[in-house]
Amino acid sequence: MVELTKQQYIDLYYYMRLTRSLEERLTILFRQNKVIGGLYRSLGQEATAVGTAYALSKGDILSPLIRDLGAMLVRGALPREIFMQYMAREGGGSRGRDLNIHIADLERGFIGPISHLGDMVSVTAGLALGARLKAKNIVTMVYVGDGATSTGAFHEGVNLIAVLNLPTIIVMEHNGYAFSTPTEQQCAVRDLIEKAKAYGIPGYIVDGNDVVACYEVARQAVDRARQGGGPTMIEAKTFRMLGHAQHDDQRYVPKDLLEYWKTKDPIDNYKRVLEQKDILKSDELDQLDRRIAEYLDEELAIAEASPFPDPASLLEGVYKEPIRNASSHLP
């Protein structure tokens, strides 16, 4: 295992803190009615998204889940893009046609999810297959929640990845709840990783709140995949500290569970690691936090300057060349 450099340790903190601060801004925007539709937070899960995504290299591609904003940021998504997406502006990657983190940039190496859970497993497999046919040595990574592992799409996708021995990492974020449904009502295995055996894929459990551990297990999987060793499944055990979306007060979650997982906050604990390892002192961390806050101010200002999309553009982009009859469907 390659030891992380000081800068890499700092990067991991930076992306987790950026994720949380960005989402905190989105919460304010939501309360100001500037966010259109739902807001999905990853509070408490930032380490999983950031640590695993950080193991990828240039050219690799990941497909995040709704709670993997951190993975998008690691791959180079800009806060302004996320703000614009959540505020349904023209400048967001989807030009107001789709929500939140549903945006893609193959150059930077991310494709947003669709809302139908499990579907991105086979799409991500296809990215790896396509790259293989083009003789490009890339690794792809797909994120699923505990709920998505119940879908047929997940099963078909993972099985195809296994059979074709594709360089694809499947990260299962086990955060306790799929909307209001606890994992024990989702499937009868205690550890999701038991499913890996059924596909003939190596599987590892990792503390999803430990960003370095997430990085290390993902890095090993990525290196193995890049060398032709095929796919890996990773179960990151973590916890969703807020409701499914902003409207959900998660009264169905036992208070003691939330209390327990609060002590395992990935950012608080990682701050202590950085101080103990003498990588950043407390005041340096505060300074970095302030820089992130200023950066988000600038990014938000850019996003707020973006107009809403023009209804006249409605028909653009359904097909490469507009189909001839389309205009006749307009009122």
Place this chain on the structure above:
Amino acid sequence: MPVVTYLEAIRQALFEEMERDPNVFLMGEDIGVYGGAFKVTEGLYERFGKDRVIDTPISEAAIVGAACGAAMMGLRPVVEMQFIDFISCAFDMLTNFAATSRYRQNIGIPIVVRGPCGGGVRGGPFHSQNVESFFLNTPGLKMVAPATAYDAKGLLKAAIRDDDPVLYFEHKFLYRRIKEDLPHEEYIVPIGKARVARQGSTLSIITYGAMVYTALETAELLAKEGIDIEVIDLRSLLPYDEEAVLTSVAKTNKVILLHEATRTGGYAGELAATIAEKAFEYLDGPIVRVTAPDTPVPYSPPLEDYFLPSVEKLAKAARRLAEY
């Protein structure tokens, strides 16, 4: 000019496109070593190898999903559904991912999903379906349904070269029954262009797929009675050639919409609405639908024969409309 079957025309299109463009590859169940359930891909595995003719698990959703991913990487996947009936297993991938990707994230998905459709071969409820209506209400998809060997080849080439997802419905009843001389030289049949299969003046029958032959046979039968039928073969269903449809209606002033799929919510309804909206003034009679009734496709020969639109039923409808 060599005589080739409808099936061989499809195989030729696959072969020639794979020769032309290294980004074209095939995925499907039993398409490699076995050459496909109907032998459409026979010989392609031997010629192009296992990397470009990929046998997959029985996972229609994952096959289409993986094709979408590969298409995003610049490939041109052609997916086979062993029977088009099984495309319903991939409905989510097609309608939610493939059809929306360009609109949502500005990434086109140039895939072709092809497979044998249609009845008349005693396949029963799950090996005889016509699925075009399932997908008609999905912007972002294209659909084609060739009736001739010439079009089967030319439309498949167009579909493979198209930058958007195309569903390609090949009628299994026609696979070995239709034989034509095909040109040696390369040709493409553009998506969205209909064909006048027979000129006529009394009334128009607008149809596609195997029903083109039912319409032509009916036209020959009724010609002896002085009823001169025009047959329009749509070839493309989404987008379809609205101009050709309206031109024919304006010419004959009477129209029958014929398809093998069932009636309610069927393709004919969409055509009827367009004709009523845009050619109402030209109509000298009601818009008539001749379709299968609203049942699953039955298995037993007397049931299936009664289910499918026949020359007899079509002729009866045409006589009545001609007299109107």
